[in-house]
Amino acid sequence: MSKLTLAIPSKGRLMEQTTDMFARAGLVVRKVGHVRGYRGEIEGLPGVDVAYVSSGEIAEALKSGSVHLGITGEDLIRENISDAATRIRFLHKLGFGFADVVVAVPTCWIDVSTVAELEEIAIPFRRKHGRWPRVATKYINLTRRFFGSKGYGDYRIIESAGATEGAPSAGMAELIVDITTTGETLRANGLKILDDGVILKSQANLFATNAAAWTPDLEALCAELTGKLSASIPEKAISR
Amino acid sequence: MTAETVQNLEALASQAQTMMSVFIKAGYDAVAPPIIQPADVFLDVIGESLRARTYVFTDQDGAELCLRPDITVPTCRLHLERHADPMTPARYCYNGPAFRFQPQGVTAAHPREFRQAGIERFGDKSREVAEAETVAIIIKAIEKTGFKDWTMRLGDLGLFSSLLDAAGLSPNWKKRLDDAFLRPLSFREALKGYAAGVRPASSSIPEEVLSSLSRDDMEASEAAVAVYLEEEAIELIGTRSLTDITTHLVDIAEDRQEKPLDAGAIELIERYINVSGPAITAGEKISALIKEGPNGSGYALETYDRRLALLANAGIDLDRVTFSAEFGRTLAYYTGLVFEVNAAELGTKSPIAGGGRYDRLMRAAGSSEDIPAVGAAIHSERLLAVCGGKTP
Numbered sequence: 001m002s003k004l005t006l007a008i009p010s011k012g013r014l015m016e017q018t019t020d021m022f023a024r025a026g027l028v029v030r031k032v033g034h035v036r037g038y039r040g041e042i043e044g045l046p047g048v049d050v051a052y053v054s055s056g057e058i059a060e061a062l063k064s065g066s067v068h069l070g071i072t073g074e075d076l077i078r079e080n081i082s083d084a085a086t087r088i089r090f091l092h093k094l095g096f097g098f099a100d101v102v103v104a105v106p107t108c109w110i111d112v113s114t115v116a117e118l119e120e121i122a123i124p125f126r127r128k129h130g131r132w133p134r135v136a137t138k139y140i141n142l143t144r145r146f147f148g149s150k151g152y153g154d155y156r157i158i159e160s161a162g163a164t165e166g167a168p169s170a171g172m173a174e175l176i177v178d179i180t181t182t183g184e185t186l187r188a189n190g191l192k193i194l195d196d197g198v199i200l201k202s203q204a205n206l207f208a209t210n211a212a213a214w215t216p217d218l219e220a221l222c223a224e225l226t227g228k229l230s231a232s233i234p235e236k237a238i239s240r
Numbered sequence: 241m242t243a244e245t246v247q248n249l250e251a252l253a254s255q256a257q258t259m260m261s262v263f264i265k266a267g268y269d270a271v272a273p274p275i276i277q278p279a280d281v282f283l284d285v286i287g288e289s290l291r292a293r294t295y296v297f298t299d300q301d302g303a304e305l306c307l308r309p310d311i312t313v314p315t316c317r318l319h320l321e322r323h324a325d326p327m328t329p330a331r332y333c334y335n336g337p338a339f340r341f342q343p344q345g346v347t348a349a350h351p352r353e354f355r356q357a358g359i360e361r362f363g364d365k366s367r368e369v370a371e372a373e374t375v376a377i378i379i380k381a382i383e384k385t386g387f388k389d390w391t392m393r394l395g396d397l398g399l400f401s402s403l404l405d406a407a408g409l410s411p412n413w414k415k416r417l418d419d420a421f422l423r424p425l426s427f428r429e430a431l432k433g434y435a436a437g438v439r440p441a442s443s444s445i446p447e448e449v450l451s452s453l454s455r456d457d458m459e460a461s462e463a464a465v466a467v468y469l470e471e472e473a474i475e476l477i478g479t480r481s482l483t484d485i486t487t488h489l490v491d492i493a494e495d496r497q498e499k500p501l502d503a504g505a506i507e508l509i510e511r512y513i514n515v516s517g518p519a520i521t522a523g524e525k526i527s528a529l530i531k532e533g534p535n536g537s538g539y540a541l542e543t544y545d546r547r548l549a550l551l552a553n554a555g556i557d558l559d560r561v562t563f564s565a566e567f568g569r570t571l572a573y574y575t576g577l578v579f580e581v582n583a584a585e586l587g588t589k590s591p592i593a594g595g596g597r598y599d600r601l602m603r604a605a606g607s608s609e610d611i612p613a614v615g616a617a618i619h620s621e622r623l624l625a626v627c628g629g630k631t632p
Contacts (some may be wrong), residue, residue, distance in 0.1 A: 037606070063550050068487070082343055083272045083345070106478045106480070107474050107475075108469055108474050108475065108477060108485065109478075109480065109485060109490045110445060110449065110465070110468070110469070110489070111445060111485050111492060112488075113445060117492075119489075120488065120491070121480070121484070121488055124484070124488065125480065125484070126486070128484065131284065132284065132288075135288075136292060140291075143288075144291060145292075146294050147288065148292065148351055148366070151423035152423075153288055155288055156283060156284075156288060168478040168479075169477040169478065170479060171479055174478060174479055174480065175320040176385065185546065190474075190475050190477045204427055206571065
């Protein structure tokens with residue numbers, strides 16, 4: 001019988017929290033072979049193959065179907081898989097990895113607190129600077145979809161790989177779309193969240209992909225694993 | 241879908257030749273603008289919403305380029321390169337591939353790579369004549385390829401403006417509503433909000449700042465904003481200056497003073513938006529609406545009626561033409577007439593041709609002024625399909 005492949009984050013907080021969650025569910029995840037290797041197994045669930053993958057690449061693996069299951073943030077799934085609604089199954093929220101994807105503008109823009117007001121400044125801005133306001137972000141698709149749903153199109157996206165919060169003060173962009181948990185980093189960089197600027201309230205999820213090959217046996221194993229995990233996650237941990 | 245068989249390729253080529261010969265015979269100059277275009281023009285004209293539908297890429301030098309999503313913008317750029325004075329009248333026709341990302345997935349009727357045959361004309365003095373001729377030539381080209389069973393949908397983004405004039409609205413209100421009309425997703429909400437006042441009460445702009453501002457003394461206003469920022473320990477960062485922020489705040493303060501939008505005007509607008517049906521009777525409905533307004537002038541209707549008469553003169557069967565006041569609001573760059581040619585078997589989601597007036601586009605492509613512009617393009621693969629060919 002072929003194995004159920006589960007991709008989990010290979011480093012950082014998400015990896016620790018994932019391991020802790022499995023432990024609370026009475027499941028011990030451990031690496032197979034070399035300690036620096038990227039394969040693992042779950043004690044007591046011999047049909048499951050664990051792959052340690054960086055959380056960004058987990059979305060790619062789910063998209064292509066090279067794994068059956070993956071644990072990563074909803075933000076990365078929504079950003080990287082344009083047809084996530086049909087391709088990906090959201091099996092369970094996991095109660096960690098909380099992050100809001102938000103639109104943030106300089107706090108000194110006391111004249112702008114909504115997307116509608118952002119829209120108002122776009123044309124005067126263009127008249128003066130010869131271009132639309134720039135939005136620095138790594139969430140290109142989420143940004144586009146969000147502004148699109150508000151009927152706002154007068155902006156330019158500047159792709160930002162890191163330290164996005166610093167882009168406005170550095171003059172690289174006028175505003176940003178980025179993740180925040182407490183808002184502290186935004187404040188430290190002189191930015192505020194628009195009143196209607198929360199694009200997505202994200203957290204880590206257990207995802208399954210319809211792009212992988214599924215058999216009834218694998219489905220059953222997936223249900224068993226999901227059941228064990230969900231029983232160990234209190235309802236209040238996943239709702240904010 | 242691109243031609244996958246030699247027969248298909250030949251059928252598309254022969255169809256294109258038929259259409260191009262109609263255009264060239266009518267005096268249109270055949271052009272072939274580059275397929276790879278600078279992304280900037282498209283993104284600046286249409287905004288980021290276009291990126292969602294366009295293949296944008298960066299070349300080895302870091303230049304942001306795209307595969308042309310249509311041939312209209314490339315033709316505008318070509319016109320600007322050829323003529324120092326963009327008002328110089330010119331007529332162009334083209335046939336070639338265009339490329340679009342299909343977020344709902346690639347299908348036969350929605351391929352990522354397709355051929356467009358079309359025309360664009362610039363600098364025409366007589367607006368309605370240019371519009372009627374454009375529609376008529378597109379229909380002629382379509383019929384010449386063997387497809388006769390078309391229907392047409394018309395819209396007119398300029399009529400809304402005329403309706404607002406008739407309703408006797410102030411210039412500020414008119415501008416606001418004109419802008420809002422082009423954002424259908426938020427329009428009804430905006431209209432509802434306007435019934436209560438210009439600006440929703442939820443706006444979290446500090447009241448003490450707003451009340452201290454005046455357009456008559458911008459210097460003092462700016463100083464007041466600076467004091468507020470200082471007191472709140474807010475650092476001025478980024479590219480927008482204190483003047484930019486203050487100017488916008490003054491606009492907001494003035495909006496607050498303005499009376500809510502008149503209920504009669506709102507009703508008139510709502511009734512206008514719901515106008516839809518055969519083009520001839522729609523004209524009568526709009527005429528009745530405009531006459532109700534305090535400034536009811538016949539000018540807009542003259543344009544509408546004149547255009548229909550010109551279409552009829554050009555041999556267009558008006559019984560096949562419908563009008564919808566809402567149609568065209570979501571189409572990127574049009575400013576006046578919009579039209580779409582449909583075939584029953586493909587449905588309204590996959591028109592076989594479309595076009596309209598786009599007077600503001602040339603400015604975005606680099607002209608220093610608006611240039612009268614009308615154009616339309618035929619979706620070759622769809623047309624071939626309804627002519628009995630292989631694709632889609």
